Amino acid sequence: MLKLFHAPRSCSLAAHIALEQSGLDYDISIVDFAQSEQRQAQYLKVNPKGRVPALVTDQGVLTENPAILMYIALTATAAKLIPDNPFELSKVLSINAYLSSTVHVAHAHGHRGYRWADDESAIESMSRKMPENMAKYFEQIENTMIEGPWVLGQTYSIADIYLFTISGWLKADGVDINLLPKVKQHREKVAAIPAVKKVIDAQ
Ligand SMILES: N[C@@H](CCC(=O)N[C@@H](CS)C(=O)NCC(=O)O)C(=O)O
CATH class of the missing domain: 3.40.30.10 (Glutaredoxin)
Known part of the structure; x- marks a missing residue:
């Protein structure tokens, strides 16, 4: 198991x-x-x-x-949970790579700046810039990465699951989701899936 x-x-x-x-x-x-x-x-x-x-x-x-x-x-x-078409599947990988290597790392600058610097003022500076970076990266996602209703249009995939997970941090990161209507709608749609509700409730 x-x-x-x-x-x-x-x-x-x-x-x-x-x-x-x-x-x-x-x-x-x-x-x-x-x-x-x-x-x-x-x-x-x-x-x-x-x-x-x-x-x-x-x-x-x-x-x-x-x-x-x-x-x-x-x-x-x-x-x-993934499409069969090679181009669509590669799009899933592309979005998930962006979430992992760029967006998640920007988020970590908020509270885990000690990973990248020892200097208190550098850590503080990274933390201050985090909301701006998260807003910028999510603007990219809003404008170019959600075909709607799912990331790949009509095909639900692991890109939706990962995006839902990371967009759940926006409020705490100081980003107003109301300025990101597609991301907001996407969150609501994923949250309504019974299996997702079950996992969230279990948290
Ligand atoms: N690149 C890794 C990042 C994993 C990661 O940073 N996880 C965080 C939780 S969101 C963690 O374990 N943090 C614990 C720590 O930094 O001590 C991945 O995508 O799996």
């Missing part, structure tokens, strides 16, 4: 939703950030990066959201 190492309200929500929608058998193991469990030896044996998500499979451990989401989608073909 698959086992997801997950921290509530973190980016590992995406893998939790994908697992719930996949129909695969899975188990959740909570990593308690309040106790810094992600940095303790027991968890570092699972994921030496000290981050969630980590997905334990019968072939080994997978880390990184885009890889985990793709694994779930490719394993649970009946759930149709």
